[in-house]
Amino acid sequence: MSAADFRDLHHGRAPEDPLVLPGPWDAVSARVFADAGFPALATPSAAVAASLGYEDGGTPADEMFAAVARIVRSVDVPVSADVEAGYGLPAGELVARVLETGAVGINLEDSDPGEALVEPLRQADRLAEIRAEAGDALFVNARVDTFLLGVSDPGAAAIERARLYVAAGADCVYPIxxxxxxxxxxxxxxxxxxxxxxxxxxxxxxxxxxxxVTRVTFGPGLLLHTLDALREWSTRLRG
Structure with a gap:
């Protein structure tokens, strides 16, 4: 499926039927979700980081892109890639690296690695650059971090940012x-x-x-549930 097919999955849905996108952290978890019949997947950067032995936000760009590529190769459904804040890459290079993995979408945060919100017009400009570089080849999910970072009136701030991001070419907004x-x-x-x-x-x-809500993702939640099950089995084996 192409980015256009993935984009179509977000439209024309009944209110009680949002698009549910499980978050694989490696190839085998991706195959489990695809085999279960989900039409698309969305990688969570925190779960991928944990699977690679890094703290959330600490994965080197090369390793994140390689992990996404392994996930994409393992399934026949479209995959959207969480690329955090973009690893400091210029828009053209970021788009090229994502497309090289085979992913059809990206999730891009609007806070920097120091957890400060990027100025909204600057983030909108970056999204516009990404849209110009990608054309229709990537579905852009613009994350809005106002609720995470404790700003005053985070709802109003999220609405302001979301409107700017949609005008800049974002396909979807994510007020996490x-x-x-x-x-x-x-x-x-x-x-x-x-x-x-x-x-x-x-x-x-x-x-x-x-x-x-139009689409539902899980962050690292599915990995955490899996780890709980592994801990339970480890306790049984030790017992």
């Missing part, structure tokens, strides 16, 4: 960490698809969809 009660306002004020993360104890995908 937005509480459930903020989602209806975000849906009313933002044009285009909205990504939300599902977590233990949170409403399931249909409930998130009814609150205005």
């Amino acid at each position: 960490g937005a509480p459930m009660d903020a989602l209806p306002r975000l849906r009313r004020e933002i044009t285009g698809p909205i990504n939300a993360v599902a977590s233990p104890g949170a409403p399931g995908a249909p409930a998130l969809g009814r609150l205005g």
Whole structure:
């Protein structure tokens, strides 16, 4: 499937049927999700980092791109790649490196490695450069970190940034960490698809969809659940 096919998966969905994108961290987890029938996958950088022995945010760019390429090669469904804040690469090089992996989409954060928000107009300019370089070959998911970093009125700040990012060419916005009660306002004020993360104890995908979410991802949550199962089995084996 192409980026256009992946883009189409985000549109025309019923409210109770958001696009659910599991997050593989390696080739074997990707095959499990694809074999389960999911139409596409989205790598989580934190889970890939853990699988490679790094802290979240500490994966060298070459290793992240290599991991994404292994995931893409292992499945026959489209894969979107979490490229964090872009590793300091110019837009053209970033787009070229992602396309070399075979991924059809990217997730790009708007906070720098020091966890400070990038000025919104500067981030919008970067997204516009990425769109110009990629054309329609990449689906761009623009992460909005206002809820993560404790800014005043994070909802209003997220809406301001989301509008700029969509105008710059983002296909979807991802106000990560937005509480459930903020989602209806975000849906009313933002044009285009909205990504939300599902977590233990949170409403399931249909409930998130009814609150205005278009697509659901999991961050490193699926890896963490897998590790819990491994710990349980390790305890049994030791017992």
